[in-house]
Amino acid sequence: MRIPATFIAALSLFALTAGGAAAQEKSLLVQSTTSTANSGLYDYLLPIFEKKTGIKVNIVAVGTGQAIKNASNCDGDVLLVHARPAEEKFVAEGFGIERRDVMYNDFIIVGPAGDPAGVSGMKDVEAALAKIAAANAPFVSRGDDSGTDKKEKALWKAADVDVKSASGSWYRESGSGMGATLNTAVGMGAYTLSDRATWLSFANKGDFDIVVEGDDDLFNQYGVIRVDPAHCPSVKQAEGAAFMDWLLSPEGQAAIAGFTVGGKQLFFPNARP
Amino acid sequence: MSDFEQAFALALRLLFSFDPALIEIVALSLKVSLSALFLAGLIGLPFGAAVAVTRFPGRGGVIILLNAMMGLPPVVIGLLVYMLLSRAGPLGVLGLLYTPAAMIIAQTILIAPIIAALTWQVVESLEGEYSELFRSMRVPFHRRVPTLLFDARFSLMTVMLAGFGRAVAEVGAVMIVGGNIDHLTRVMTTAIALETAKGDLAQALALGFVLVLIAITVNGAVIVIRQAARRRAYA
Amino acid sequence: MRSHEAAVLPIEARGLRYKAGGRALIGPLDLTISQGGITALMGPNGAGKSLLLRLLHGLIRPTAGTISFSGRAAGDGAPRQALVFQKPVLLRRSVAANISFARSLAGGGEHVDDILAEAGLTAQARQPARLLSGGEQQRLALARAMALRPQLLFLDEPTASLDPPATLLMEDMIAGIAQRGIKIVLVTHDVGQARRLADDIAFMHQGRIVEHGPAGTLIEAAETKEAQAFFAHRLVL
Numbered sequence: 081m082r083i084p085a086t087f088i089a090a091l092s093l094f095a096l097t098a099g100g101a102a103a104q105e106k107s108l109l110v111q112s113t114t115s116t117a118n119s120g121l122y123d124y125l126l127p128i129f130e131k132k133t134g135i136k137v138n139i140v141a142v143g144t145g146q147a148i149k150n151a152s153n154c155d156g157d158v159l160l161v162h163a164r165p166a167e168e169k170f171v172a173e174g175f176g177i178e179r180r181d182v183m184y185n186d187f188i189i190v191g192p193a194g195d196p197a198g199v200s201g202m203k204d205v206e207a208a209l210a211k212i213a214a215a216n217a218p219f220v221s222r223g224d225d226s227g228t229d230k231k232e233k234a235l236w237k238a239a240d241v242d243v244k245s246a247s248g249s250w251y252r253e254s255g256s257g258m259g260a261t262l263n264t265a266v267g268m269g270a271y272t273l274s275d276r277a278t279w280l281s282f283a284n285k286g287d288f289d290i291v292v293e294g295d296d297d298l299f300n301q302y303g304v305i306r307v308d309p310a311h312c313p314s315v316k317q318a319e320g321a322a323f324m325d326w327l328l329s330p331e332g333q334a335a336i337a338g339f340t341v342g343g344k345q346l347f348f349p350n351a352r353p
Numbered sequence: 354m355s356d357f358e359q360a361f362a363l364a365l366r367l368l369f370s371f372d373p374a375l376i377e378i379v380a381l382s383l384k385v386s387l388s389a390l391f392l393a394g395l396i397g398l399p400f401g402a403a404v405a406v407t408r409f410p411g412r413g414g415v416i417i418l419l420n421a422m423m424g425l426p427p428v429v430i431g432l433l434v435y436m437l438l439s440r441a442g443p444l445g446v447l448g449l450l451y452t453p454a455a456m457i458i459a460q461t462i463l464i465a466p467i468i469a470a471l472t473w474q475v476v477e478s479l480e481g482e483y484s485e486l487f488r489s490m491r492v493p494f495h496r497r498v499p500t501l502l503f504d505a506r507f508s509l510m511t512v513m514l515a516g517f518g519r520a521v522a523e524v525g526a527v528m529i530v531g532g533n534i535d536h537l538t539r540v541m542t543t544a545i546a547l548e549t550a551k552g553d554l555a556q557a558l559a560l561g562f563v564l565v566l567i568a569i570t571v572n573g574a575v576i577v578i579r580q581a582a583r584r585r586a587y588a
Numbered sequence: 589m590r591s592h593e594a595a596v597l598p599i600e601a602r603g604l605r606y607k608a609g610g611r612a613l614i615g616p617l618d619l620t621i622s623q624g625g626i627t628a629l630m631g632p633n634g635a636g637k638s639l640l641l642r643l644l645h646g647l648i649r650p651t652a653g654t655i656s657f658s659g660r661a662a663g664d665g666a667p668r669q670a671l672v673f674q675k676p677v678l679l680r681r682s683v684a685a686n687i688s689f690a691r692s693l694a695g696g697g698e699h700v701d702d703i704l705a706e707a708g709l710t711a712q713a714r715q716p717a718r719l720l721s722g723g724e725q726q727r728l729a730l731a732r733a734m735a736l737r738p739q740l741l742f743l744d745e746p747t748a749s750l751d752p753p754a755t756l757l758m759e760d761m762i763a764g765i766a767q768r769g770i771k772i773v774l775v776t777h778d779v780g781q782a783r784r785l786a787d788d789i790a791f792m793h794q795g796r797i798v799e800h801g802p803a804g805t806l807i808e809a810a811e812t813k814e815a816q817a818f819f820a821h822r823l824v825l
């Protein structure tokens with residue numbers, strides 16, 4: 081009798097305090113692609129920015145497609161993704177103020193040590209993809225409308241391979257994030273396209289290695305966009321601007337260049353002043 | 354060392370080093386899921402009991418609906434709450450998306466039907482035992498539901514545990530409405546999902562072990578409380 | 589002394605019938621109880637005694653016929669009444685909590701401790717009700733019924749499973765209740781008990797009242813052969 085009463089009292093306390101923890105300090109919300117989060121870039125950058133400005137940056141890391149969708153629902157103040165055409169569309173439709181290049185790295189194709197399609201060391205990514213298709217070697221696609229997924233689909237198109245009809249056979253769409261897709265690829269010994277940052281910081285590599293890299297077509301540009309307050313009145317304008325300006329400033333750009341994993345730089349700043 | 358052994362060792366190390374990051378997400382997990390449990394209990398217990406003691410047209414439909422909702426995937430509820438709480442949604446002005454409050458709302462919606470459906474079953478069987486007595490004692494309707502809930506309290510503790518288990522273990526809903534934001538909305542399950550995405554399977558599994566440990570502790574605590582109270586109050 | 593009689597008496601059943609599962613279980617039955625005190629309802633197993641109590645208490649609806657108390661139809665103008673089942677159903681709570689539940693329904697009345705003392709259950713007050721012995725459970729069920737402050741009390745074989753001392757204790761309680769002016773209708777198979785407690789006896793057979801009269805008359809000189817047969821084989825004198 082007495083015990084349930086205290087139990088209930090304790091629970092009510094939880095319920096009362098639960099809402100209060102949220103944002104009381106200055107903060108902003110970034111809708112971001114996963115690679116920047118999973119590689120640890122934000123864990124490195126944000127403390128520097130927060131220390132300088134006192135603004136807390138909250139990151140929601142989802143695929144580029146979903147990040148853009150969330151931002152166009154006004155559920156974010158800044159968008160940081162990597163799918164230029166979709167980004168430009170976002171701005172053109174009036175959701176974002178302006179799109180700025182912030183940094184780049186590149187995509188790579190990773191595959192098992194056995195290299196069943198024999199593509200290891202190839203420079204021409206379209207030719208490599210065509211070879212994988214010809215060998216019916218398993219390939220795992222993100223299949224989640226993310227920046228990487230959009231890029232991969234474009235590459236297949238350029239390689240003139242119809243992956244749609246192969247879906248379910250050698251071409252397998254995981255419908256999930258980069259990390260989960262890499263886990264799947266490693267699990268089934270399949271090739272996959274990844275951004276270099278996620279791959280380098282990925283811990284479950286198994287016997288996998290980079291098989292194709294260095295093609296200009298594998299260039300991976302990250303863009304940053306402020307959500308337009310004209311479209312979304314709830315947007316935190318000042319904080320969003322402060323964060324974006326800092327990212328593009330010489331100081332922010334230097335910080336991006338300073339982030340390494342295992343001695344390797346993952347992102348290369350290229351904001352135009 | 355295999356991933357499994359490594360995970361186990363890591364789990365122990367995480368636990369016994371009282372890693373502040375771990376404590377933070379464990380605390381938030383408990384806070385969110387216990388709050389959701391409290392709210393879902395507030396809704397589900399009386400609702401389930403009321404369905405058990407009343408006869409009204411469409412009652413069968415309500416029961417079928419409750420049972421069906423028990424099987425709703427958390428992601429669906431996450432999406433639903435996202436669409437409600439999104440700035441573009443009807444409740445967007447509240448600014449609750451990506452806060453613990455949003456996670457509590459989603460988990461409440463997730464487990465309230467479970468608690469209601471299980472409460473209905475427990476109370477219905479007790480009502481079978483009590484109904485003649487109630488009629489004989491002319492117990493008015495508004496007294497029946499609280500009486501049944503009170504007298505079924507030990508069975509209902511198990512019902513609440515089932516609700517808690519589902520809430521604390523789900524990832525789909527809190528991921529979408531919480532956003533897995535570090536130091537703000539990251540809980541055990543979303544942290545596990547994140548470590549898995551990073552390919553750090555040992556770390557993910559270690560967190561999984563910690564989650565299991567929490568579940569065991571909570572269940573154990575409730576069973577001990579229940580037995581102690583039961584010994585005193587009822588046979 | 590006979591303070592509640594005006595609200596209760598006469599108890600009248602007219603043309604009462606009850607059917608279940610295609611069988612006519614009660615009736616046609618006519619009964620008039622116009623006397624206070626204790627009326628014993630007797631008859632062989634399956635005669636319909638428990639069913640009749642349920643009908644009188646309003647737990648089941650008659651298929652046909654009417655029941656009235658003090659000239660008012662049962663339902664709207666019924667007196668405050670309570671029933672103790674043949675097999676008592678106790679709440680899954682402590683002994684004291686069982687009483688206080690009934691007390692709260694009645695909106696007050698005697699203190700819980702006093703009620704428990706009268707039932708000889710003071711020592712068991714904090715115990716789970718369901719851990720009580722059979723006799724204690726019967727006493728608790730009766731005490732709980734009394735906490736409802738009834739004007740009319742139905743008792744269905746309250747001593748059926750009790751040993752002789754417990755039976756006497758229970759009979760003392762019942763007699764005490766009757767002395768407070770509460771009308772009691774008591775189902776019993778115990779002829780000795782009927783002799784000790786009852787003012788009048790209504791004898792049931794196959795769903796009907798076949799004979800109704802003063803207790804002494806029925807036990808010693810019943811007119812119907814059903815009642816004669818029943819009392820001729822009495823076990824207790």
Ligand SMILES: Nc1ncnc2c1ncn2[C@@H]1O[C@H](COP(=O)(O)OP(=O)(O)OP(=O)(O)O)[C@@H](O)[C@H]1O
Nearest residue numbers: 608609613631632633634635636637638639640674
């Ligand atoms: N709901 C019901 N449906 C069908 N038959 C019933 C129902 N309730 C009681 N009966 C039958 O009605 C008859 C009378 O039952 P009742 O319980 O009134 O007997 P009783 O006189 O109290 O007997 P006992 O002395 O054994 O307690 C029995 O034959 C019983 O089987």
Ligand SMILES: [Mg+2]
Nearest residue numbers: 637638674744
């Ligand atoms: Mg009977």
